[in-house]
Amino acid sequence: VKAPRHRLYGLMAEFHAPADVVAAAQAAHAAGYRRMEAYSPYPIEELAEALHLHHSKLPMLVLIGGVVGGLAGYGLQYWSSVIEYPMNIGGRPFHSWPAFIVPAFETTILFAALTAVLGMLALNGLPEPYHPVFNVPSFALATRDRFFLAIESRDPRFDEAETRRFLEGLSGVTAVAEVQP
């Protein structure tokens, strides 16, 4: 009995220069591939543009986080100083809003910053203990000096032989590897 053939995660092309991977990502997008991902050891803005990535949802999340933080901080102070534990000190108003601004500002920043970090991790799907791309031995260099473009087998245009030919034909490509699932 033949062992069931596992479907590949995809094919991965390796590059040595940042300009090559950007050009490759543009070419792959132009060729109609959509389910693909490029990897680089440092952020390359052009690469995100070449893949036509949508604007990050993060700024909106951070705004919401900041607003919630500000309201929570102010609300806590209002509730504890006016409702729960009012202290009459020389007849001064319980709702001393100028004093409450300082902690409310700090909670705004705190909640917004927490949202930025946790939101970034969540949008990136981290922590992620396993990912198929790590099965390619040379992928360890993706955090050093190599650039990769991986086209997933889930892409409707993916065909093992055809896509391999396409990747091998790109300029600057040094190797094309199968990514085991």
Next chain:
Amino acid sequence: MARVPDDRPDDIARDALPPPPPLPPELIAGEHTFGSVTEKIASLTLTRRTPLWWFAGFAVSFLLFMGLLWAVVNLLFRGIGVWGPNVPIGWGFDIINLVWWIGIGHAGTLISAILLLLRQPWRTSINRFAEAMTLFAVACAVFYPIFHTGRPWLAAYWLFPYPNTMGLWPQFRSPLIWDVFAIGTYASVSFLFWFVGLIPDFATLRDRAKSKPWKVAYGMLAMGWRGSARHWHNYDTAYLLLAGLATPLVISVHTVVSFDFAIGIVPGWHATIFPPYFVAGAIYAGFAMVLTLAIPLRKFYRLEDFITMTHLENMAKVMLATGLIVGYGYMTEAFMSWYSANEYERFMIVNRMTGPYWYMYAALILCNVVMINTLWVKNLRTSVPYLFFISFVVSVGMWLERYVIIVTSLHRDFLPSSWGMYSGTAYDWSAFIGTIGFFLTLFFLFIRFLPVISIFEMRTILPEAELKENP
């Protein structure tokens, strides 16, 4: 402009932008590639051989740290009477050192956040350890407000808003509670900023580590970072947003710390100049500490290629600029005391300059006004030994500034019957030197186990990273 018709709109939009300014070549000395930068910085952490100087430095720091333990044990068993503060000087080393340490921390955030927003590429090789310095300095700072209560486990209910069985809530109108929120937020956000910056470098260490335990440890910290374009897209956005959030935060923190004084009615404290003057002083002291740490670090780790003379000189310039603002603050204080026509204010400034603590004020002016102006001279500004020396002068000067502000303002109360003198006890000094030991202990651990320079950001400033042509 002649264009082939199949050009996509985003290409044209990008070409319409002016090209980014070329990087000054002196930010990285020598020939470096993505690989060599990665190897150099990662090998400092991943090498099996710990250098001898590391053990020597760690041992001395740890010994000093034990002085803190001795002081704290005495404090907890015998009470806060072992410390120097007493009527009329109710605040002593505890608040002097709190302000000193918090101020030192500010340079880290300035470098990592404000210089990022201002697009200063020279921040790249110093931001990581400056951020670590911020975290450790804040850790030293919070020691004082926690332990000056004597029994910190009994102090939680008036510091933190939590539903306690006594039904009590903190007094949110007090600057001391603002401090809790400001410093708590500052410590948290500084940690987040530092940790987010480390994630891609943890991934580099995970992929470079040879031994299984380190691979697992760095792998857990990297959380599965792959450096995909989607990752970087969200990452850059998060990093920029954090910088934007940390910028007003860092300004607010020392402003709130200055409110501890400025909100009170004590002559010498009750001044509107305090917030800007404290913030400038904080950045000034912080850059001095960055220099104190950077100069031996580049020497012992042979990082002269990455932390070049340009970096040191730029830091000296920031120190000079903020030092002049601090000097302006001293002048304003003196002028406003005279201009206020308030006899208590006038007495305070004359007493500060000529009273029993005149030598403290004179030393402060020597350090922060006279000595700092030597940095106008380019030969001195570009001399590594002199910069190392001046960084200590500034640290001492800023400590004296807080001593002068706190002690001389309190020691002559409104009534001569409540006049007094203050000096730190052996426990005060031991706790202060102990926090320096704690700070250095943490710093030595940091430089051994984590990358001292942000590897992925160094890659972005290499000439190799320039996209020569966009096809």
